[in-house]
Amino acid sequence: MLLLLVGCTEFSTPDGPERVRGALWVDGALVNADGAFLVVANSPVPCAADVVPDDPATDADETASAQAWWSAQLQSALTREGAALLTLWLGGTAAEGGDFSLTADGWMRDVPGGGGAVSLRVKESVASSRSGLVYVNQPVDYSLDTGLEGDVSAVVAADTAEVRFDVEGWSGEVELERCVNPALATVLVDQLVAITTLG
Numbered sequence: 001m002l003l004l005l006v007g008c009t010e011f012s013t014p015d016g017p018e019r020v021r022g023a024l025w026v027d028g029a030l031v032n033a034d035g036a037f038l039v040v041a042n043s044p045v046p047c048a049a050d051v052v053p054d055d056p057a058t059d060a061d062e063t064a065s066a067q068a069w070w071s072a073q074l075q076s077a078l079t080r081e082g083a084a085l086l087t088l089w090l091g092g093t094a095a096e097g098g099d100f101s102l103t104a105d106g107w108m109r110d111v112p113g114g115g116g117a118v119s120l121r122v123k124e125s126v127a128s129s130r131s132g133l134v135y136v137n138q139p140v141d142y143s144l145d146t147g148l149e150g151d152v153s154a155v156v157a158a159d160t161a162e163v164r165f166d167v168e169g170w171s172g173e174v175e176l177e178r179c180v181n182p183a184l185a186t187v188l189v190d191q192l193v194a195i196t197t198l199g
Contacts, residue, residue: 011040011086011172015121018042018084022077025161025176027095029185033110036094037185038163040174041085043077045188046070047179071187078191079137083122086170087188088152088163090115097156102167104147117148117167120192139195 009020022045029037039045049070078085090100092112100115107116124141150167156178164173 009172009174011174012170013084013086013119013121014169015084020172020174021045022085023174023176024179024184025156025163026179026182026184028182030108030182033091033108034093035089035091035108035110035115038088038090038161038176039085039184039188040088040163040165040172040176041077041083043080043083043085044073045077045085046073047177047184048181074184074187075191076137078120078188078195079122079125079139081122081125081137083120083125083139085120086165086167087118087192088115088165088167089117090152090154094154095156097154097161100152100154102148102150102152104149107146115152116146117150117170118192119143119145119148119167119170120195142195144192144196 010017011020019042020040021043022039022041024039024045024047026037049067077083089107091106091110091114098113100113102115102117106114120142122139122142125137125139128138148168150165152163152165155162159178161176161178163176165171
């Protein structure tokens with residue numbers, strides 16, 4: 001049901017409206033700061049790799065394959081042509097919800113009621129490799145903006161969070177799925193950093 005709700009929701013970007021296809025809320029993303037890591041994207045963003053036990057009767061490592069597939073899906077969501085993704089960091093006791101003021105220096109800081117944001121828009125990309133059924137693209141015309149400022153309000157429930165945001169051309173009111181996988185934030189941030197080193 002959540003996927004249907006997400007698929008019918010739109011958010012605004014500096015380039016116009018986009019349909020929400022991925023929306024996640026991750027608590028405990030950092031070991032040295034309290035807060036929540038949020039993702040809103042026009043691509044599916046899986047929370048974690050499928051749990052697939054390795055079958056000793058086969059040559060393939062099913063567990064490793066599931067992990068590689070998850071990583072490739074995330075990379076595709078960030079590098080495909082037309083990708084639009086906003087990541088938000090809400091500091092302090094974000095899991096309790098409330099109002100947050102995002103500042104240029106608030107990214108990944110442990111400040112209650114504070115936070116930061118990073119956005120990505122890919123206008124053009126070229127296929128550079130393939131991982132299974134997922135093409136991994138190389139963005140050649142993109143905008144990666146850090147230090148965004150704005151306001152966020154959140155109402156957090158057990159499995160979802162209702163989030164309203166208005167951040168420098170990005171705005172919307174979206175239902176996010178609670179994702180119990182702190183590693184997601186590390187993988188996404190690492191891939192965002194990697195984009196700046198491509199080509």
